[in-house]
Amino acid sequence: MELEIIEQTDQTLQFIVKDISIEMVNALRRIMVGWVPSMAVDEVIILKNDSPLYDEILAHRIGLIPFTTDLDAYNLPEDCECGGFGCPLCQVSTTCEVMNDSKNNLVIYSGDLKTNDPKIVPVNPNIPIVKIGSGESLIFEAYAVLGRPNEHVKWQSVSNAFYRYLPIIEFDSSKCKNCPDKCIVSRMCPENLYEYTDGKKSPELVEEYWKTCTLCRSCESNCPETAIKVDYEDKAFIFTIESDGVLPFDVILRKTFDIFLAKIDEAFEKLESAEIQE
Ligand SMILES: [Zn+2]
The missing domain is CATH 2.170.120.12 (DNA-directed RNA polymerase, insert domain)
Incomplete structure (x- = not known):
């Protein structure tokens, strides 16, 4: 599992977590929201x-x-x-x-x-x-x-904890030749992820589009030239924690993993003592 912090303020921590299944990332979210004292x-x-x-x-x-x-x-x-x-x-x-x-x-x-x-x-x-x-x-x-x-x-030790898929957008601007100025895609994207730079006929995808892209796919479905392909990484998520400051973020994360491991141990103990019929 990889973890990379992308934004931290007093109230918010946002990081990318990679090589983790959606079930696992949701388990961590549920522990954060329900179990960290x-x-x-x-x-x-x-x-x-x-x-x-x-x-x-x-x-x-x-x-x-x-x-x-x-x-x-x-x-x-x-x-x-x-x-x-x-x-x-x-x-x-x-x-x-x-x-x-x-x-x-x-x-x-x-x-x-x-x-x-x-x-x-x-x-x-x-x-x-x-x-x-x-x-x-x-x-x-x-x-x-x-x-x-x-x-x-x-x-509650976190005000909110949520995650979303990490978007991947492939934009082939060479297909934009036949389109009029100010293509429909750049006008329709609710997050304004397609920008025109001076003198260029086609728009460009902004560098850190993945930070705000909500995977609404309006660009992909509206592009008349099929120049855009929207996808997301299967095992990577942008995770956000909002806190009112009762605990520092590093303590919240450490405690979450402690509880997670303790719960796995508890499950194994119960499994060993359980009489399962063959
Ligand atoms: Zn006591």
Whole structure:
């Protein structure tokens, strides 16, 4: 398997993965979306709530705040020595105590949550939780734990993960002789992948067409001279991961492969202990 990164920002990672079957690449996507754990609040103790929101709605909003996650320092509650009861190895405590002494309304943000571990904090401090009026206050304690996204979406470690085939377009411009200026193909491509350079009668395919080509085949089906052939590589995919920043991309990828290998081991163990009739 080959892996080549083509774009990386804080929120997006895009890479080409080669020599891999579609079943395998989809298994990796499903593990990423459903099994890679992250940190989120799972228990809220509300001590004072003067806000217009019910406690339950407030707890729900707090639960959906994404937290930076350290997978090496914390255990999943079910795997922890405490048996999931709650201990410093599986739980981060956070508090919020805001009193509005001003004469105006006050918005309480995710940044007002103080955690007992500086590595586990809200990814973005500007997520609004609730607005309170003058003289009102909000005091609560909350406990964040690791969880898997297939249990609840608040534990998702990737916002989205998807892949598409790697396009291959063969364009024989020598067949364009009989076509009028501004051929229909260059006008119809929704991604504008055919460009005219000065003085040339026929368009040219842009260099990195595969990055944006959606394999719609409108060029191939509309070219009157059959100058274009659209295909895709069978075992190569452009894979995109979008993240809200709970985990770095390298950790997401490593954890995905760890889980994948553990699942294969588990399948073999079950197969060995199963009694299969001949
Ligand atoms: Zn524990």
